Amino acid sequence: DAGVTQSPTHLIKTRGQQVTLRCSPKSGHDTVSWYQQALGQGPQFIFQYYEEEERQRGNFPDRFSGHQFPNYSSELNVNALLLGDSALYLCASSLLSGGSNEQFFGPGTRLTVL
Amino acid sequence: GQNIDQPTEMTATEGAIVQINCTYQTSGFNGLFWYQQHAGEAPTFLSYNVLDGLEEKGRFSSFLSRSKGYSYLLLKELQMKDSASYLCAVRDQGFQKLVFGTGTRLLVSP
Numbered sequence: 676d677a678g679v680t681q682s683p684t685h686l687i688k689t690r691g692q693q694v695t696l697r698c699s700p701k702s703g704h705d706t707v708s709w710y711q712q713a714l715g716q717g718p719q720f721i722f723q724y725y726e727e728e729e730r731q732r733g734n735f736p737d738r739f740s741g742h743q744f745p746n747y748s749s750e751l752n753v754n755a756l757l758l759g760d761s762a763l764y765l766c767a768s769s770l771l772s773g774g775s776n777e778q779f780f781g782p783g784t785r786l787t788v789l
Numbered sequence: 790g791q792n793i794d795q796p797t798e799m800t801a802t803e804g805a806i807v808q809i810n811c812t813y814q815t816s817g818f819n820g821l822f823w824y825q826q827h828a829g830e831a832p833t834f835l836s837y838n839v840l841d842g843l844e845e846k847g848r849f850s851s852f853l854s855r856s857k858g859y860s861y862l863l864l865k866e867l868q869m870k871d872s873a874s875y876l877c878a879v880r881d882q883g884f885q886k887l888v889f890g891t892g893t894r895l896l897v898s899p
Contacts, residue, residue, distance in 0.1 A: 706885060717793075717876050717889030718832070731886050765831060769885050778822075778887060780831040 677702060679768050679781035687787045688756050696751040696784045700768030706730075707749040708778065709741060710765040718765055724749050725771055753786075761788045791815045793890035795877050800896045801867055809862045809875050809893045817882025823851050823862045824876040826892065832876055835862065864895075872897045 680699045688694050700707050706725045710718035720733035724743035743749045747768075753760055763785050767778040793813045801807040813821070820839040824832035838844055838853035838860060850863040864871055874892040881888065 708885065708887070710887075710889075715891070717878075717891045718887070720886050720888065723886060731881070733886070767887075771885065777834045777837065778885065780824075780833070782831050 679766055679779050681764075681766050681781040681784050683784060684782070685785045685787075687789065689789050690756055690758060692756050692788075693752065693754045694756060694786060696753075696764050696766075696786070697748065698751070698766030698768075698781055699748045700766075701779050704768040704770050704779070705747055706769045706771045707743060707747065708767045708769070709749070709751050710767065711735075712763040712765055712783075714762075721751070756788045758788050761786060791879070791888045793877055793879060793888060795875075795890040795893045797891070798894045798896070800898065803867055803869060803897055803899050805867050806863065806865050807867060807895065809864070809877075809895070811860045811862070811877030811890060813858050813860070813877070813879050813890075815879045815881075815888060818855065818879060819882045820880040821851075821853055821860050822878045822880065822887065823849075823860075824878065826874045826876055828873075835875075867897050869897050869899070871895065 708723040709721040712718040722732040723730045727743045738754045740752045763783045765783045766781040769778045795811045823835040826832040836851035843852045848865045853860045876892045877890040878887040
């Protein structure tokens with residue numbers, strides 16, 4: 676049973692460029708949440724997707740957008756990259772209905788903006 | 790607003806016991822989580838508390854007092870591999886959004 680997978684592992688971009696990060700949730704999970712983790716900080720919630728819709732959004736600008744597909748996988752898009760967008764981007768999957776309380780995190784994508 | 794506080798760094802000796810505290814002030818509460826995160830890796834789930842009291846899981850225990858907005862993670866029989874960051878997170882009411890603290894970096898020495 677595969678856990679949460681993310682791609683790519685590492686990415687280097689320059690200011691102003693656009694990036695797309697991908698996430699496949701754990702088998703059986705239907706909800707995907709995205710977090711940004713700057714060095715030395717805790718993860719910050721970006722947004723959450725369920726049934727292909729954004730359910731909740733954190734305090735991030737519109738440059739950050741996402742999508743969830745019918746197979747529950749998800750993408751995070753960031754436009755007009757800034758140096759401050761350099762961070763580890765984590766995807767977490769969970770089951771909205773059901774007894775589990777845990778969010779399973781993927782290995783993350785390390786984004787460096789030069 | 791939402792605020793979660795935990796110490797930045799702690800040190801302890803192999804074989805000892807360490808307690809990592811977390812205080813929170815959040816607009817909603819639907820459970821408190823502790824995660825372990827080794828450098829450069831994803832957070833891994835350690836424990837979950839939604840009712841007051843102590844939850845024990847092997848060498849790890851977690852305590853919650855909702856009235857005080859307080860939790861702690863207790864690590865017993867420390868091992869070198871326990872050197873990591875420990876993240877306290879509160880789940881938002883009605884949703885699954887997690888609000889994290891900045892994490893406590895624990896260094897276990899021989």
